[in-house]
Amino acid sequence: xxxxxxxxxxxxxxxxFFPIKMLLKIYSLCILMVDIVWVMFNTMCAVxxxxxxxxxxxxxxxxxxxxxxxxxxxxxxxxxxAIQLAELGAIVICVDKNISSNEDTVEIIKRKGGSAASYNxxxxxxxxxxMLATRVRKDLGFVSMLFYCCGIPSPRSLLTxxxxxxxxxxxxxxxxxxxxxxxxxxxxxTKNHGHIVALTSVAGLSYIKDQMPLSxxxxxxxxxxxxxxxxxxxxxxxxxxxxxxxxxxxIVNDENELRLKIPSYFGTITPSQAxxxxxxxxxxxxxEASVPKYLLYLGHVLRILPRKATVLIRDLLxxxxxxx
Ligand SMILES: *[C@@H]1O[C@H](CO)[C@@H](O)[C@H](O)[C@H]1NC(C)=O
Ligand SMILES: *[C@@H]1O[C@H](CO)[C@@H](O)[C@H](O)[C@H]1NC(C)=O
Numbered sequence: 117x118x119x120x121x122x123x124x125x126x127x128x129x130x131x132x133f134f135p136i137k138m139l140l141k142i143y144s145l146c147i148l149m150v151d152i153v154w155v156m157f158n159t160m161c162a163v164x165x166x167x168x169x170x171x172x173x174x175x176x177x178x179x180x181x182x183x184x185x186x187x188x189x190x191x192x193x194x195x196x197x198a199i200q201l202a203e204l205g206a207i208v209i210c211v212d213k214n215i216s217s218n219e220d221t222v223e224i225i226k227r228k229g230g231s232a233a234s235y236n237x238x239x240x241x242x243x244x245x246x247m248l249a250t251r252v253r254k255d256l257g258f259v260s261m262l263f264y265c266c267g268i269p270s271p272r273s274l275l276t277x278x279x280x281x282x283x284x285x286x287x288x289x290x291x292x293x294x295x296x297x298x299x300x301x302x303x304x305x306t307k308n309h310g311h312i313v314a315l316t317s318v319a320g321l322s323y324i325k326d327q328m329p330l331s332x333x334x335x336x337x338x339x340x341x342x343x344x345x346x347x348x349x350x351x352x353x354x355x356x357x358x359x360x361x362x363x364x365x366x367i368v369n370d371e372n373e374l375r376l377k378i379p380s381y382f383g384t385i386t387p388s389q390a391x392x393x394x395x396x397x398x399x400x401x402x403x404e405a406s407v408p409k410y411l412l413y414l415g416h417v418l419r420i421l422p423r424k425a426t427v428l429i430r431d432l433l434x435x436x437x438x439x440x
Contacts, residue, residue, distance in 0.1 A: 176399040180205035184261035185252070187239060187296070190217035193315065193363065194265030195224075196391030201263075202230025204395070209252055209259065213238045239266065240287040245295035259300055261311045264293060267333065268317050268363060282329045289333035293340055301356075305348075308355035313398055314341045317363040345403060361394045362406040362415075 184201050188194035190212035202208045202225040210225075210232055212218035218234045225232040233255065237248045252259060267289030293314070304310030316337045341360035348356050385393075390407045397405025406412035418426045 174400045176396070177401065178205070179261070179399065182206045182260045183209065183256055183258060184263065185209040185211060185259050185300070186263045186265060187211045188265035188267075189221050189234075190214045192265070193268060193387045193390050193394070194263070195221045196388045197263055197265060197394065198232065199225055199228070199230075200388075200391050200395055201261075202232055203228065205230075206261070207256065208232040209256065210234045211237050211239070211248065239292040239295065240284075242295050245292065245299055249299035258303055258307065260304065260307075260309055261313070262296060262300055263313045263315075264296065265315050266292065267330075268315050279327055279329070285329040286333050289330065290336050290340070293337065297344070301344075304356045305351070305353050308353055310356040311359065311398060311401075312341075312344065312356070313359045313361060313394070315361050315363060315394070316341075357401045357403070359394075359398045359402055360404050361397060362404070362412065363390060363394075364407065364411050 179201060184206045186194055186198040186201065186208060189198040189208075189210035191214075194212075195217075198208050198210050198221055208225060208230065210218050210221050212221075212234075213236065215234075215236045218236065222232045222234040235248055235252065237244050239245055239248075267285075297312075301310070301312065304312075314337050316334045338360060341358050345358045348354075348358065385408065393407045393409060394405060404412060406415070418429060421429075
């Protein structure tokens with residue numbers, strides 16, 4: 117008698133609740149569909165916008181009176197970036213461990229009427245970077261832009277220099293990034309203003325013997341830029357930008373250095389052209405830029421091809437560039 121009553125009430129309840137459950141399911145399915153459609157729509161918009169920006173790039177932002185720190189300003193691309201930043205009206209803080217070549221950079225800038233200060237620092241040591249940060253903050257205040265140009269291998273140094281100690285390579289190319297991020301980025305975050313530029317060069321490494329630590333460090337820098345961007349996005353800090361600039365080793369001043377076929381097809385470029393191309397990407401707030409520019413797109417396209425195909429194209433270009 118009792119069990120019958122329980123059973124029938126249970127049945128009644130099930131009858132009432134089952135359709136509700138169904139409805140709930142259908143409802144959540146609808147929500148999911150709406151979400152998917154929304155994401156797809158926005159993805160399409162983003163693709164269209166990217167294509168549009170290919171032809172009409174966003175405007176260049178001004179760097180006038182920004183305080184820009186260039187790490188590795190003693191030579192090469194770093195020096196050119198420092199000089200061009202000063203020409204654009206930025207206050208440039210030149211950091212290098214070679215005092216004399218860094219002084220030369222500052223001299224060049226001052227002669228052109230720009231403002232710059234030189235700081236001598238071995239950036240591989242955490243204490244040194246901390247001291248540098250304290251000094252710079254006292255002298256010039258808030259640093260709003262960071263350009264990290266150390267550890268970019270030139271094709272020549274890759275071939276002629278003996279492979280360095282793994283720790284030395286990683287400390288210079290990767291670990292020191294963390295000291296700079298630790299010391300300079302928190303202030304950018306609180307002010308919601310700033311720009312961090314990381315330079316990386318992966319090309320031409322995969323076939324050069326005994327340079328694996330360097331290659332790994334260059335890839336790690338890409339991961340670092342990625343996670344820094346993500347951290348800023350998740351914390352909704354939209355005024356601090358990160359730009360990752362890939363440099364393909366075209367920056368060859370003298371001939372017959374490497375058995376590169378590409379330069380003969382596409383020509384070489386000078387450090388100063390490279391620097392202006394990088395600054396162009398930075399001033400448009402691009403998250404990724406490359407020197408030369410078109411290789412970024414080629415790299416993206418190649419990433420969706422199967423491995424076999426990318427290997428074929430790589431061999432054709434004969435650079436050892438691993439786009440994927
Ligand atoms: C510093 O740079 C100058 C010129 O650029 C170079 O001759 C010298 O060897 C460098 N010194 C060190 C310690 O690397
Ligand atoms: C780049 O970012 C800065 C600061 O967030 C902003 O003022 C500027 O308008 C942006 N420029 C472009 C082209 O997005």
